[in-house]
Amino acid sequence: MGLAAATANLEWGECLVPAGPVPPALQAEVRKAVGAVPGWLARLAPSPWLVRTLCEIIKRPFAHAPLEVCDLVALVVSQENSCRYCYGVQRALFKIFGYRDEYLDALERDAQVSELTPAARAALDFARRLTRANPRPGGADFEALVRAGFSRPAAAEIVFAAAAYAVTNRVGTLLLLPPEPLVSFVASPVFRFVRPLLAWRMRPRPRAPEPAPRPDDGPCAAVVAALDGSPAAGVLRRAIDGAWASGVLPRRTKTLMLAVIARALGCAHGEREARRFLAAEGLAPGQLDEILANLGSPQLDAREARLVPFARETVRYQPAAIQRRMRELAHGLTAAEIVEAVGIAALANAVCRMSVVIDAC
Amino acid sequence: MLIAAAALAAVVVALALRLGRTRRTVAALEERLAAAAGDLESLQQAFARFAPAEVVEDIIAQGVSTRSEKKEVTVLFADLKGFTTLAEHLDPDVLVRILNGYFERMSRAITDHRGHVAKFIGDGILALFGALEANPWQTNDAAHAALAMRAALADYNATLAADGLPALAMGVGIHRGTVVAGVIGSAELIEYGVIGSAVNLAARVQELTRAHAVDVLVTAAVRDALDPRFTLHAMPPLEVKGLPDPVATFAVDRFDAETRSQVPATP
Numbered sequence: 001m002g003l004a005a006a007t008a009n010l011e012w013g014e015c016l017v018p019a020g021p022v023p024p025a026l027q028a029e030v031r032k033a034v035g036a037v038p039g040w041l042a043r044l045a046p047s048p049w050l051v052r053t054l055c056e057i058i059k060r061p062f063a064h065a066p067l068e069v070c071d072l073v074a075l076v077v078s079q080e081n082s083c084r085y086c087y088g089v090q091r092a093l094f095k096i097f098g099y100r101d102e103y104l105d106a107l108e109r110d111a112q113v114s115e116l117t118p119a120a121r122a123a124l125d126f127a128r129r130l131t132r133a134n135p136r137p138g139g140a141d142f143e144a145l146v147r148a149g150f151s152r153p154a155a156a157e158i159v160f161a162a163a164a165y166a167v168t169n170r171v172g173t174l175l176l177l178p179p180e181p182l183v184s185f186v187a188s189p190v191f192r193f194v195r196p197l198l199a200w201r202m203r204p205r206p207r208a209p210e211p212a213p214r215p216d217d218g219p220c221a222a223v224v225a226a227l228d229g230s231p232a233a234g235v236l237r238r239a240i241d242g243a244w245a246s247g248v249l250p251r252r253t254k255t256l257m258l259a260v261i262a263r264a265l266g267c268a269h270g271e272r273e274a275r276r277f278l279a280a281e282g283l284a285p286g287q288l289d290e291i292l293a294n295l296g297s298p299q300l301d302a303r304e305a306r307l308v309p310f311a312r313e314t315v316r317y318q319p320a321a322i323q324r325r326m327r328e329l330a331h332g333l334t335a336a337e338i339v340e341a342v343g344i345a346a347l348a349n350a351v352c353r354m355s356v357v358i359d360a361c
Numbered sequence: 362m363l364i365a366a367a368a369l370a371a372v373v374v375a376l377a378l379r380l381g382r383t384r385r386t387v388a389a390l391e392e393r394l395a396a397a398a399g400d401l402e403s404l405q406q407a408f409a410r411f412a413p414a415e416v417v418e419d420i421i422a423q424g425v426s427t428r429s430e431k432k433e434v435t436v437l438f439a440d441l442k443g444f445t446t447l448a449e450h451l452d453p454d455v456l457v458r459i460l461n462g463y464f465e466r467m468s469r470a471i472t473d474h475r476g477h478v479a480k481f482i483g484d485g486i487l488a489l490f491g492a493l494e495a496n497p498w499q500t501n502d503a504a505h506a507a508l509a510m511r512a513a514l515a516d517y518n519a520t521l522a523a524d525g526l527p528a529l530a531m532g533v534g535i536h537r538g539t540v541v542a543g544v545i546g547s548a549e550l551i552e553y554g555v556i557g558s559a560v561n562l563a564a565r566v567q568e569l570t571r572a573h574a575v576d577v578l579v580t581a582a583v584r585d586a587l588d589p590r591f592t593l594h595a596m597p598p599l600e601v602k603g604l605p606d607p608v609a610t611f612a613v614d615r616f617d618a619e620t621r622s623q624v625p626a627t628p
Contacts, residue, residue, distance in 0.1 A: 134494045263497055294588035295498060316494055 012084050015176045016326055017043045017335040026051060034058050035201070040177050046336035049242025050343035054171070056238070057164045061231035063209040065150065065157035069120050071204070072107065073127040073158060077165040079108050080131040082319045085172030086165065088183040095186045096198045122148035127162035130353050134316065136265045139359035153209075153229045156357050160232040163353040167239075170346035173319050174326050175339065213237045219244060219258075219273050226357035236354070243347050248340035252281045253304050256291065257311040257341075258348040263292050264315040267352035303333075307341055314345040416544060416553055429543030434555060435490040435503040435535060435583065436563035437476065439467060439510065442530040442571060444484045451527075459521065460484060463529060466517050470509035474502045479554055485567075492542055492555060500537050500586040507533045507577045508616055534567030536580040565601035566610055572599055575612040584611050591616050 019042035026048055030041055033055040044051050062070050075094065078086035094104055107116070107124075116124070126145055129137050145155040171177065185191060212233035216224050218241045227233035243254065255277045262270030271292075278288055283299070291297045295309045310329050313322060330338050416428055441463070448456050467486055468478050475498075476490045488506070491499030510533060518528040538559030545554045566578050573596045584593060592614040598607035 264495075266495060294501060294590065296588070296590070312498065 013176055013323060015043060015178050016330055017175055017338055019043050020045060020335065030055055039180055040171075043175065043177065044171070044339055044343075047246060047248060047339045047343050049239065049246050050171070050339065052242060053235070053239040053343075053347070054168060056235040057168060060204045061207060061235045062157045062161070063207045063230055064154035065123075065161065066120075066154075067204045067206060069123050069158065070161040072116075072120065073123060073161045074165050075104065076108065076124050077127050077131050077162055078169055080128050081165070081169040081173065083169035083173045084319070085177045085179060086168050088179050092180075092183045092186045093202070095191075096195060096202055098195070098199060117149070119149035123150070123158045126158065130159065130162045130356065131166070132316070133265050133353060136267065136353065137356050139356070142356050142359065156227050157230050157232055159354055159357050160227060160230070160236070163350040164232075164235075166350040166353055167343075167346040170314060170349060171342055173317075174314065174322060174342045174345075176323055176326075207231045210234060219255075219277060220270070220351050220355075222269060222358050223351060223354050236351070239347055240351065243344055246340060248336050249303075249307075249344065252278065252283065253307055254344045255281065256300075256304060256308055257344050258351070259288065259292060260295065260308055260311040261315055261345065261348040262352050264312050265349075265352045267355050269355040269358055270348070270352040303337075306332075310341070311345050311348070314342075314349060429541055431539055432492060432542050432555075433499075433537070434492045434540050434542070434559070435499045435537045436540070436555070436560050437471070437486075437488040437490065437503050437506060437533060437535050438560075438563040438567040439486040439488070439531055439533045440567050441484040442532055444529070447527055447529075455526070459526060459529070462517060462520075463514075466513040467510050467531075470513045471506045474506035474509060475499075476502060476506050480552065487560070487564075489555060492540075500535075500583055501588045501591075503535050503537075504577075504579065504583070504587055504591055504613055505616065507535060507613060511576060531576055532567050532570030533577045534563045534565070534570065535578070535583050536563040536566055537582045537586055538562070561603060562601075562608070565603070566608065569596070569599055569601065569608070569610055573610070573612065577613040578610040579613060581609050581611070588616075590618070 022042050022045045026045060027037060027041065030051060031037055033052075040054070041051060044054070060067060060070060071090070071094070075087070075090040078090050091101075091104065095101075103115070122145055126137065126141060129141065142155060142159065145158060146152055150158060208231075209229045210231045210233065212225050212228040216233075216237060218224075218237065220236075220240055224233050224237045224240070227236060244251065255274050259271055259274035259278065262268075262274060275285065275288060279285065287297065287299045291299060291308065295312060296305060300308060306329060310325070313325055326338075326342075329341075333341070451459070463484075464481060464486070471478055471486075471488045474490075475496060476488045477493055479487045479489050479492070481487075488503075490496060490503045490506070496502065510531065514529060514531050521528060536559055538557065540555035540557035540559050542555045543553070544551050545556070546552055562580065566580055570576060570578050575596070578596065579587070579593070587593070593611040594614060596610045596612055598609045600607045
């Protein structure tokens with residue numbers, strides 16, 4: 001079995017959430033953003049902030065880092081996370097852009113032996129380590145990216161790219177999203193005739209630099225500020241604010257999940273932010289210490305008692321094990337709560353990984 | 362002229378045939394390379410259960426890994442009580458079947474709680490928590506694993522009894538401390554393992570389960586890091602080989618899932 005087939009053929013059960021109605025305005029927004037209506041929209045629609053975040057990631061919000069490197073980062077992160085959904089989509093996109101399977105296989109096998117620049121190799125190596133987060137890379141690793149030849153804004157975008165796929169991979173794997181029709185289409189005989197047209201239509205274009213959004217006073221503002229100058233800053237701000245404002249899960253529950261993930265990743269910034277907002281929610285520091293030390297406490301409500309230990313399991317996982325765990329968790333939660341919980345865990349994983357950019361400041 | 366044209370055509374045909382053969386050979390080689398890469402990837406993923414990913418990559422790339430580091434880990438040592446005597450009275454096939462069934466169930470209880478089985482030593486098991494990846498909850502995980510092992514053994518004993526086979530009894534010792542982790546061994550046999558007094562103490566504490574007539578014992582270092590919802594009771598300190606002072610231990614009775622207070626679910 002080839003390398004691509006190994007990831008593409010991972011066991012994948014039935015999607016955890018049903019396809020539901022999509023508000024026409026949201027559907028139109030997605031179509032305008034990504035040029036089509038992806039299959040996941042009908043499943044993720046209960047969390048519009050998550051839908052918008054995925055659309056913004058798909059649009060590649062990069063002004064400084066080479067787009068090819070960002071796309072390769074997406075591929076190796078998806079491979080590292082064994083996300084069959086994202087990996088399939090990424091391979092399909094590369095096929096549309098004219099990459100040979102042999103080249104991609106060589107790249108996944110060993111970035112050192114493939115035809116890459118030293119800077120691109122450093123980016124892929126960093127992306128792998130950020131994904132594993134064992135331990136989470138720090139400021140020195142960011143500086144190594146800069147020394148490898150990336151400008152500081154470009155290096156920050158590479159961090160964003162690697163961390164952003166922590167979101168898409170988790171959403172794809174934990175919810176068991178079914179493969180997109182695009183994945184099978186690139187294997188069809190018709191594909192070679194329409195490939196140039198598709199490539200022209202879908203080829204990413206670099207974005208213009210953008211200042212970080214003002215005001216930037218929501219949670220994890222320092223991480224957003226460290227991306228100043230990149231369109232990614234706005235994407236991150238809108239994702240966090242959207243998740244924060246969403247009413248599917250209580251704010252306290254979401255922040256507890258962030259605190260647990262920050263603790264698991266050794267992200268001091270994320271934990272500090274969670275502490276600050278939980279204090280505002282009325283949770284005493286001692287109570288939070290108890291929850292974080294034991295992943296449980298009489299202070300938690302029944303839903304939190306399930307979501308807090310679950311948050312920890314989303315940090316490093318094997319697909320089969322986390323999907324089994326997701327099925328257990330899904331009992332007693334509504335489809336909207338399942339989507340929201342996965343989205344929050346995914347975003348918290350991304351933000352805590354992205355905080356490498358503040359470690360470097 | 363005709364002869365020259367025919368000769369040229371023959372050469373072209375021969376070259377075309379050769380080119381076709383070469384292409385097929387290259388395609389077959391590429392296919393084999395891809396298959397080998399896939400196998401290597403699967404192997405790499407499988408080995409990641411036994412050593413950190415970076416260590417596995419070192420070994421695949423260079424045949425050796427020189428990475429070693431000090432780590433705070435939780436060590437769980439399990440051993441079967443009276444198994445040597447039992448072994449003398451059992452048919453070898455039955456003995457191996459019983460032992461393998463035991464190892465399988467205990468290993469599952471350990472891996473289900475984010476531990477990894479470092480090695481089997483006779484009928485003993487050395488498991489580590491927090492060795493392969495940073496784990497702030499390693500001690501709770503180890504204690505939960507021990508309780509899961511207790512439940513799994515009770516279940517296994519019921520199966521053994523139904524088959525007319527003797528029951529097994531187990532002792533588990535858990536200690537938390539700093540160890541040196543790395544690839545240890547010779548060119549013929551290497552393993553990712555840990556060295557340090559914490560490992561020895563866990564083994565000694567496991568031996569104390571006999572003296573105290575309990576199945577799961579933890580040290581004070583574990584008790585201090587443990588979720589208060591575990592119910593422990595203190596055992597009288599006892600001397601162990603290799604340590605100057607008696608060792609205080611605590612038997613783990615159970616884990617009490619708390620009564621949860623209901624917090625209004627308002628966003």
